[in-house]
Structures are given as structure tokens and as C-alpha cells.
Amino acid sequence: MPAIPRPVPDSDSFAPTFASGFAPLSARRLYTFGGIALIAGGLLFGDIFAVFILHQNAARQGEALSAASRAIVAGNAAAVNERFSHLGNVLEDRGTKVDAHVHIIGAGYLALLLALVQPYIALSRQTKKSLAALFIAGGVLLPVGIFLIHYIGLRGSPFSAIGWASLLADSAGALLILVLILQAWGFWKYVRSRQLSEPELPDEDSVSHRALLTGGTILILLGLLHGAYYSGALLYEHERMETTILQRLISAATVGNLDAATAEINNFGNLAGARAVNIAAHAHIIEFGLLAMLLSFVQPLVFLSEKWKRRWVKLLLGGSVILPVFVLLELKLGMLAGGIADIGGLMVMVSLVGMLVGILRYSGGLDVAETVVAEADAAEGA
Amino acid sequence: MMTGSRKLLIFGGMAFAALGMLYGLQYALLVEHQTLDHMGGSLSQSFAAAASRNAGESQAALEQYGETKYDYVRQVDAHSHWTGLATLMIVLGVIFERVNFSEGIRQLVAFSLLAGSALFPLAIILQTYHHGALAWKALAVVGSGLVIAALAVTAWGFARPGTAG
Numbered sequence: 001m002p003a004i005p006r007p008v009p010d011s012d013s014f015a016p017t018f019a020s021g022f023a024p025l026s027a028r029r030l031y032t033f034g035g036i037a038l039i040a041g042g043l044l045f046g047d048i049f050a051v052f053i054l055h056q057n058a059a060r061q062g063e064a065l066s067a068a069s070r071a072i073v074a075g076n077a078a079a080v081n082e083r084f085s086h087l088g089n090v091l092e093d094r095g096t097k098v099d100a101h102v103h104i105i106g107a108g109y110l111a112l113l114l115a116l117v118q119p120y121i122a123l124s125r126q127t128k129k130s131l132a133a134l135f136i137a138g139g140v141l142l143p144v145g146i147f148l149i150h151y152i153g154l155r156g157s158p159f160s161a162i163g164w165a166s167l168l169a170d171s172a173g174a175l176l177i178l179v180l181i182l183q184a185w186g187f188w189k190y191v192r193s194r195q196l197s198e199p200e201l202p203d204e205d206s207v208s209h210r211a212l213l214t215g216g217t218i219l220i221l222l223g224l225l226h227g228a229y230y231s232g233a234l235l236y237e238h239e240r241m242e243t244t245i246l247q248r249l250i251s252a253a254t255v256g257n258l259d260a261a262t263a264e265i266n267n268f269g270n271l272a273g274a275r276a277v278n279i280a281a282h283a284h285i286i287e288f289g290l291l292a293m294l295l296s297f298v299q300p301l302v303f304l305s306e307k308w309k310r311r312w313v314k315l316l317l318g319g320s321v322i323l324p325v326f327v328l329l330e331l332k333l334g335m336l337a338g339g340i341a342d343i344g345g346l347m348v349m350v351s352l353v354g355m356l357v358g359i360l361r362y363s364g365g366l367d368v369a370e371t372v373v374a375e376a377d378a379a380e381g382a
Numbered sequence: 383m384m385t386g387s388r389k390l391l392i393f394g395g396m397a398f399a400a401l402g403m404l405y406g407l408q409y410a411l412l413v414e415h416q417t418l419d420h421m422g423g424s425l426s427q428s429f430a431a432a433a434s435r436n437a438g439e440s441q442a443a444l445e446q447y448g449e450t451k452y453d454y455v456r457q458v459d460a461h462s463h464w465t466g467l468a469t470l471m472i473v474l475g476v477i478f479e480r481v482n483f484s485e486g487i488r489q490l491v492a493f494s495l496l497a498g499s500a501l502f503p504l505a506i507i508l509q510t511y512h513h514g515a516l517a518w519k520a521l522a523v524v525g526s527g528l529v530i531a532a533l534a535v536t537a538w539g540f541a542r543p544g545t546a547g
Contacts, residue, residue, distance in 0.1 A: 068429050077430040084426035091422075102462075109469055110399070116476045117392065120384070161415040170411055177403045184396045191389065213477065217537040220470065224530050231522075239455075243448040246425070250432045250440055286466065293473050 027128035028118045028198070032298060032359060034136035035111030039291065040352045042105035042143070047345045049097050050338065057094045062269050064090060065249070069261040072253035089150075096150045100143040105287060107139030107176065112294040114183060119196045121186035128186075128197070131179050138175035145169030202300045208309040212296035215317045219289030223324075227282045238275050245271060277331055281324040288320030288348065295355060302358035312354040319347030387488035391475030394496045395468045402464030402503070409457055417457075421450040453510040460503040467499035467529065474536060481539030488539075491532045498528030 064087035071079035114135065121128060145168035152165040162170075190197070245268045252260035295316070302309055322344030329337040428443035474495070481488055502525030508518040 072429060072433045075433050075435065077433040080430040080433045081426055084422065084429065088422045088426075106465065106469075113469060113472050113476075117472065120392070161419065162411070166410075166415070170407065173403065173407050173410070177400060177407065180396065180400050180403065184393075184400065187393065187396065191384075191393075194384075213480070214537070214540055217533065217540055221530070221533050221537055224526070224533060228526050228530065231526075239448070239452060242451075243444060246428070246444055246447075247441070250429065250444070254432050254435065254437070290469060290473060293477075297476060 026125070026198075027132040028115045030129065030132035030136060031111045031115035031118070032301065033356070034132070034139065035108045035113075035115060035294075036352055036356050036359070038108030038111060038136075038139050039105050040108075040349055040356070042101055042108060043345055043349045043352070045097075045104065045143075046101040047342050047349070049101060050342055050345075053094070053097060055335075055338075057090060058269060058272070060090045061087060061094075061272075062265055065265045065268065066262065069249060069253040069265065070258065072250065073256050073258060073261075093150050096146050100147040102283075103146060104139070104143035107135075107142060109287070109290055109294065110176070110180075111135060111139060112298070116201065116294070116297050117183070117187070119198050119200045120190045121183055122189035122193055122195065122197050123182070123186040125197075131182055134175055135179045138172045138179065141172035142169055142176065145172055201297055204300050206299065206306060206309070208306065208313045209296050209299045211310075211313050211317065212292045212299070215313075215320075216289045216292030216294075216296065219292060219317075219320055220286050221289075223282055223286035223289060226278075226285065230278045230282060234274075234278065238271060241271055242268070274331060277327050281328045284327065285320070285324040288316075288323070291348075292316060292320060298355070298359065302355050303361040304354075304358040308354070309358070312351040312358075315347050315354070316351035319344040319349075319351065322347065385479065385485055385488070387485060387492040388475045388478045390489065390492040390496055391471045391478060394492075394499070395471030395475060398464055398468035398471065398499055402461055402468055405464065406461035409461060413457070414454075417450060417454050421447060421454060424450060449513065452513060456506045456510050460506040463506065464499070464503040467495075467502070470533075471495055471499060481536055482542040483535075483539050487535075491535050491539075494528045494532040498525045498530075498532065501525030502529060 064083055068080050068083040068087070071077075071083055111132075114132070118128060123131070145165050148165035149163060149169065152163050154161075154163045157163045157167075186197075245264050249261050249264035249268065252258075252264060299309065302312075304312075323341050324344075326333075326337045326341035326344060330341065424443045424447035428440045428447060431437075431440035431443060475492075478488060478492065481491070483491070502522055505518050505522035505525055508521070509515065512518060
């Protein structure tokens with residue numbers, strides 16, 4: 001393994017060394033491109049899910065519960081089971097799509113992280129590259145498998161409870177775990193040898209870098225505080241309310257009071273909505289905070305002018321605040337807030353694509369070489 | 383420079399990420415499908431018993447549904463929080479030298495993050511064994527408090543003058 005003594009020195013000698021560290025198809029490049037592409041893809045999927053599936057799915061859940069309560073009034077236990085089979089199907093449809101969205105973005109974050117820690121992974125260049133390819137493949141196959149669970153089900157499966165799509169998702173998850181374990185082993189080797197396997201990312205003190213770092217930390221802190229508030233003040237109350245509402249619904253249906261049952265179904269829907277928006281706001285603000293921090297590290301690789309970098313950073317941080325805040329406001333403002341939240345997600349996506357374009361420009365070897373020469377000339381002149 | 387605090391965060395974060403994923407994998411393979419079947423089955427049974435005018439069985443099935451869901455929510459939460467906190471630790475580990483405090487304080491903050499990230503999901507899992515147990519709730523509060531305090535100090539360290547470079 002070609003070891004590079006640490007620390008990586010001044011910018012004059014750093015740039016060419018670093019450029020080779022980010023050569024085409026290196027592990028770091030694979031993780032960076034793959035990570036940003038996975039996150040942008042996950043956000044796009046989430047926006048499509050929110051606009052075209054989420055609310056329709058909630059309405060179908062309400063309809064299924066309403067039909068089940070009518071079956072109780074009619075004293076028809078077989079019809080109840082049939083309705084619940086349908087409800088299970090509706091919930092699985094929603095759950096697998098949420099899981100696919102969460103896991104594709106999670107894999108993207110991990111890929112970006114692994115891009116950052118590559119200098120500390122003391123494995124051969126080829127091994128690191130193969131691991132990166134395996135990780136990206138696992139990051140794609142995991143959400144694909146989860147997404148297909150609802151459509152494939154147990155068709156053709158030799159198991160009683162696990163279908164082929166679940167097996168695909170589980171295998172992809174195992175692949176990600178294997179790659180992480182091997183990365184940990186590589187890191188352990190680095191700790192023992194103290195030899196960097198490639199140059200570290202350069203330090204940057206630009207406004208865009210600091211804004212992403214500070215903004216990201218604040219977003220995560222806000223998300224943790226909101227999570228602490230939710231679990232302390234609302235979680236247990238919501239859990240108690242769910243059982244209480246279902247008890248009232250069953251009691252009303254048992255005595256044939258369909259109006260009261262319908263009112264409880266509405267209460268159940270509102271409660272589910274309250275839980276969903278709180279959890280979504282908590283998860284999204286923390287995810288965007290992490291994303292901002294991760295992107296702060298790759299700013300040296302974004303070959304755009306500082307003006308354009310700042311524009312993308314403003315768009316990203318703006319979207320990162322708008323989405324969770326308006327998701328929370330959905331309870332008060334309804335679909336209007338939902339639409340604004342979707343625009344927030346779109347802002348984050350556009351900024352990611354903008355930064356990706358800047359990173360793609362970095363891969364032009366001639367541009368890099370010219371920049372290095374120009375910088376070296378300027379340094380000598382100074 | 384790979385300081386002790388950075389090593390603690392990066393190595394600990396990678397270990398928690400693998401642990402969180404392994405926990406999620408074993409749960410998905412061995413427990414989740416059965417739990418979801420049980421949860422749906424209990425609710426369905428509760429409604430079906432009500433249709434048969436059997437109030438006692440309906441109530442018992444509904445309570446079973448509530449308890450199963452209580453466990454399911456926490457198992458998923460433990461998996462996602464372990465992995466999420468691990469990610470946060472690794473990210474912070476990469477740039478922890480920018481936290482403008484002495485290495486001693488940084489190690490304390492890193493240890494607080496490490497301890498909080500271990501305790502919080504663990505307390506969530508333990509709640510599934512003793513529903514409503516105050517001790518595990520208190521442990522979860524201590525764990526999340528450690529993480530929040532560590533992150534607040536980290537944000538302060540980032541914001542202090544001379545943090546860059």
C-alpha cells in the first residue's frame with residue numbers, strides 16, 4: 001500500500017497531491033458522487049411520496065377503519081378480518097415507502113462520511129475502491145428491496161414470513177455492514193501505523209464552509225431539542241390516546257353509533273397526523289443538519305466561484321429550515337404548509353445538484369493542472 | 383492531527399454504526415415480521431371480537447396491540463438513533479479540532495457524546511422489557527441529555543473566535 005506521511009503540508013505542495021487523491025474512480029470519488037446522488041435521489045423520492053401517496057394513503061386508512069366499524073355494527077366478524085387485511089396492505093404500502101426514503105438517504109450520508117475518512121483507512125487503493133463500489137451497490141439495492149416488499153410480498157418465497165424482496169433488502173444491509181466492518185479494520189490499521197493512505201481534505205475557512213458547519217450544528221441541536229420535547233411531553237400521551245380512541249371507536253360501533261365511531265376515526269387520523277409530522281420534523285431537521293456539515297467538508301472540491309457556492313449554501317440552509325418547520329405547521333395550515341414543505345425539499349435537492357455540478361467540474365484533470373500551475377506561479381510571484 | 387478526542391468519536395462512531403446496523407438486521411430478520419403480524423392480528427382480533435359482541439376478548443386484544451406497538455416503536459427507534467448518533471459522532475470526529483477548546487475539554491465532550499450515544503438507545507431497548515419503568519426512562523433522559531449538552535458545547539466551540547484552521 002502506498003503510504004503517505006502525515007500531516008499533509010502547505011497548499012503549494014498540497015494541491016497536486018490532493019488532486020491525485022481524488023483521481024477519477026478513486027474510492028473517495030465513488031463515495032462522494034454516490035453519496036450525493038443517493039441523498040438527492042432519496043429526497044426526490046420523498047417529495048414524490050409526500051405529494052402523490054402520503055395523503056391518499058391516510059385517507060385509505062380512514063376508509064378501512066370506517067368499513068371495519070360498520071362491520072362491527074353489523075356483527076360480521078369475517079368482514080372485520082377482511083377489512084383489516086386491506087388495512088394491513090395499506091399500512092405496508094406506506095411503511096415500505098417511508099423506509100425506502102429513509103434508508104436511501106441514510107446510505108448516502110454514510111457514503112459521504114466514508115469519503116471523508118478514506119485517508120484514515122489503511123487499505124490498498126484497489127481494496128478501498130472495491131469496497132466503495134460494494135457500498136454504493138448496497139446503498140442502492142437496500143431501498144430497492146424495501147420498496148419492492150409491498151409489490152412482491154411472499155410470492156415464490158420458501159419462507160413463511162420473509163419474501164424475496166425482504167431477502168434482497170436484508171442482503172444489501174448485510175453488505176453495508178460488511179463494508180463498515182472492513183473500514184473499521186482499515187482504520188485500526190491506520191491507528192497502529194499512523195500512515196495516511198491518501199491526502200486529507202484541505203482545511204477551508206470560506207464563508208460557505210463556516211455557514212454550512214455552524215448552520216448544520218445548530219440544525220442538529222434544534223432537532224435534538226425538539227425530539228427531547230416530543231418524547232418528554234407528547235410520546236407517551238400519544239400512545240395512551242391511540243388505545244383510548246380505538247376503545248371508544250369499538251364501543252361506539254358495538255352499540256351501533258356510527259356517527260360517534262366516525263368522529264373517533266377522525267380523531268385517530270388527527271393523532272396519526274400529529275405523530276407523523278412531529279417525527280418527520282425531528283428526523284428531517286437533524287438529517288439536513290448532518291448533510292450541511294458533511295457538505296462543508298467537500299466545499300474544497302466544489303469548483304465554483306465563492307458567489308455561487310454561497311448561493312447553493314443559502315438555498316440548502318433555507319430549504320433545511322423551511323421543510324421541517326412547515327411539516328410541523330401542516331397540523332395548523334393543512335395542505336398549504338405541506339406544499340411549502342415540499343418546496344423546501346426541492347430547494348435542498350437543487351442546491352445538491354448545484355454542488356454536484358461543481359464537484360463534477362473538479363474531475364477535469366486539465367483544469368486542475370492549470371489551476372495548480374496558476375496557483376504555484378501566483379505563490380512564487382508573491 | 384488525529385487527537386484522542388477525534389479517535390474516540392471516529393472509532394466509537396464506526397463501532398456504533400456497525401452495532402446499530404447489526405441490531406437492525408437481526409431485528410428485521412428474526413423479530414420484525416412476526417411483530418408486525420402480531421400487531422395487526424391483535425387489532426383485527428379486537429375488532430372481530432367486538433363484532434361477535436365479546437367485549438372482554440376485544441379489550442384484551444386491544445391491550446395486546448398497544449403493548450406490541452409500544453415495543454415495535456422503541457425497537458425501531460433504538461436502531462435508527464444508534465445509527466444516527468454514530469453518524470453524528472463520525473462527522474464531528476472529522477472536524478473536532480475546529481472546536482476551540484483545550485484537548486482535555488474536547489475529550490470530555492467526546493466522551494459525553496460516546497456515553498450518551500450508547501446509553502440513549504440502550505435505555506430505549508430496555509423499556510421494552512419493563513414497560514413504563516421509571517429507571518429506563520431516566521436513563522434515556524440522561525443519555526439524550528449528555529448528547530444535547532455535548533452538542534451545545536461543540537456548537538459553542540465552533541462559534542468561538544479563532545476556530546478555523
